[in-house]
Amino acid sequence: MQRSMTLFSAFKASSVPSAPLLLMAAAALSLVRLAAGSELESGFFREPVQITMGATKAGEGYFSPDSRLICYQAIPQGDPFYQIYLQPIDLTAPRPTTPLRISTGRGRTTCSWFSPDGSRLLFASSHLDPALDATEEAARRQAAEDAASGRRRRYAWDFDPSMEIFTAPLDASTKAGDPTSFTRLTNAAGYDAECSYSPDGSQVLFVSDRDGDPDIYLMNADGSDVRQLTNEPGYDGGPFFSPDGRWITYRTDRIRKG
Numbered sequence: 001m002q003r004s005m006t007l008f009s010a011f012k013a014s015s016v017p018s019a020p021l022l023l024m025a026a027a028a029l030s031l032v033r034l035a036a037g038s039e040l041e042s043g044f045f046r047e048p049v050q051i052t053m054g055a056t057k058a059g060e061g062y063f064s065p066d067s068r069l070i071c072y073q074a075i076p077q078g079d080p081f082y083q084i085y086l087q088p089i090d091l092t093a094p095r096p097t098t099p100l101r102i103s104t105g106r107g108r109t110t111c112s113w114f115s116p117d118g119s120r121l122l123f124a125s126s127h128l129d130p131a132l133d134a135t136e137e138a139a140r141r142q143a144a145e146d147a148a149s150g151r152r153r154r155y156a157w158d159f160d161p162s163m164e165i166f167t168a169p170l171d172a173s174t175k176a177g178d179p180t181s182f183t184r185l186t187n188a189a190g191y192d193a194e195c196s197y198s199p200d201g202s203q204v205l206f207v208s209d210r211d212g213d214p215d216i217y218l219m220n221a222d223g224s225d226v227r228q229l230t231n232e233p234g235y236d237g238g239p240f241f242s243p244d245g246r247w248i249t250y251r252t253d254r255i256r257k258g
Contacts, residue, residue, distance in 0.1 A: 051089060053096040057082070064114045067091055069170075071102075071112040071121055080139035081108045084123045086170070102168050104177045107132055108160050111193050115221075116201040120167040120183075124193035124206075127179065129162035159191040159214065165206055165223075185223035197221070198241045205239040205248060216250055 052058045055074035062071055070089050073082040084103040103109040107126035114121060129135055146153060166182040168174065175181060185204065186192040191214070194207035202221055207214050216229040216239045230236040232254045239250040 049094045051094050051096055052087070052099070058085075060110070060112070062113060063089075065116060065118045069114075069118075071114060071123075073110055073112060074099075076105075079105075080136050080143060082110060084109045084112045084121070084125075086121065086174075100174070101176050102174075103127065104179050107135070108158065108163065110163075111195050113196045114170075115167070115197050116199060119170055121170055122165065122167050122195050122197060122204065124163050124165050124195060126160045126162040126164070128164065129160070132162075135160075135162075159209055161190050163191045163193045165192050165195050165204070183222075185219065185221075186226075187223075194237050194239065196240050199243055199245045205241065207237045207239065216248070 051061075051070070052072070052074065054077065056077055056079075058072055058074035060073050064070070068088065070087050072085055072087070074085055075082050083101055083105055085099040086102050087099040088097045090097075102112070102121055103123065103125055104127040107129050109123055109125040109127075112121055112123040126132075126135075145151075164187065165185040167185065168178075168182050186206070186208070188208065188210045190208060190210040192206060192208045192210070196205050197203070198205070204219050204221055204223075206217050206219070208217050209215070211228070211231070213233060214235045214237050215231055216236050217226055218229055219226040229248070230250075230252075232252075234252060234254040236250055236252045236254070239248050241248055
């Protein structure tokens, strides 16, 4: 049985007055524990409030700069892969609202992130995969086999070589899943994803395995002037800028000896 993942919000203002509202991804089978709250959680969180509905899984939720929207990735019922969604949120009374799918509905998508001025949404997508039909069919077949056997696979991210980085406008021209409105930022063989804007919106950090393994790269917000920042064996990923734009933080599995 596959566990269902959804997005929740939880915040106890009296405990952390300067912290932003937090989004929590929680397994449906753990809702009882979340509602009750552990002794540790009860010191920081109120009872979680569900803010998405209907998806097989939902996660990686982030606020827009004005906190009136969230972006996130979710797997629609019956589909094999995550898609990117935009959804209004009222922080005075958070609750499920009607989402708008920004991605095309095809292929794998991930890593949505608002531009600092809120005018565009950054994300990665493999909808241009030349073997997209076969890729999706293989995923559906695997899911059906797992369901029939009762197998529940551990989470594993697929470094899809057809993944590229795009932006979509967030204004009156925004249309559900319209690739003609996308701006493509990367066009290299291999996985390009895990992207985020600099605080001033002029640059984008991202991860690519174009040189053989996943490393951190930097490019201008229009996709120009790509520069490689890390080059060690192993995985370097998940990069984000510091608020002043002078530092980046990222995760790595590299091991240094001596």
